[in-house]
Amino acid sequence: MRILRAAEYRSMPWKNGGGVTTEIAVSPPGAGLDDFDWRVSMALVGGGGPFSGFAGVDRTLALLEGAGMVLDIAGRLPVEITNASAPLAFPADVPTQATLIAGPITDLNVMTHRARATHTVERLLISAPTKIRAGADETLILCVDGELRVAGAAPVELRPLDALSLGPQTPELRLHPVRPAMLFVIRIDLIAGND
Template sequence: MTWQTIRLSDAVASPWRNGGGVTRELAAWPAGAADWTWRISVAEVAASGPFSCFPGVQRWFAVLSGSGVRLRLPQAEHRLTAASAPFEFDGAVPVDCALLDGPTQDLNLMVRRDRAVARMRRLSGRQRLLADAARTVAVYAAGAPARLRDENAVFELPAHGLAWRVVPAGVPVEVTTTDALWMEIEP
């Protein structure tokens, strides 16, 4: 299977009902299905307010640009900036988002817990994956391009672009970048 790619600028902006921002869906599986198993999107947050509730969904959240946010959950408060590690939380938990100093752009990975599990982390330098089982690998090149290498090719992913593919067990994937988010989704 080859890499599928999309640039953020090519994704359609969907305004939020509360007027607080827009979401650009970059990828979902199955593609085009309302009942997705996983979904990757970028939110442009213009105003503080509550997150939408997604029962049964594992969520990952990472600030891409802007001064950052303060997320208030029932048990804790978390301050996140573009330098912070991605934050994982239960989509059913109420979350209030306060912008620290103006709008932010944030990457979201959502996975239905009864169908898959996921991991997300910031990447700077070189990451090599040699999976023991098949999984979907996705890379979002945040502020800089990323070079992806697999068994078939080497290609450059431009900044603000997403690449993803199913990687079979035993097939290595290497990513080299100074600013990206690395995601793995296992069925």
């Protein structure tokens, strides 16, 4: 189990230069925007425009803050991303255009190189002790708001935008919200032959 503190995340320009992304975790460690197996990040989006393209990559997007946006993904009908919508999975290598609904937003991006890994993203709102099943090669728990206490021999507290990284040897975790908390559970599995 590894604690990832929001104050220690790495920020860098978007691939298309249109904004700034804050990297929560990446594999392999230190990988850039063109050579990761998987990557979890946040982006502040101040205006509409095209998404960066990532060849051979699958992406899931969810809203962290703001009113939301409408995504126009080539070959699909436009779709709204809001706090009420489920995380949206789509290929990161097709033309995608964003239009903001009402002002700037912050979004969560989870990306896996489709030849090397797969992922799922789940949003949870918890107000009572909750067991979280890890059961993946890598599981990240991102506390969006509220505070969480992680049970264990040495209890750990997660504050807003802190994350917890769990390997496959941690099948289950018990979380105790100090106050109601919204979190994302991101599960990443490596494709055989690429681990």
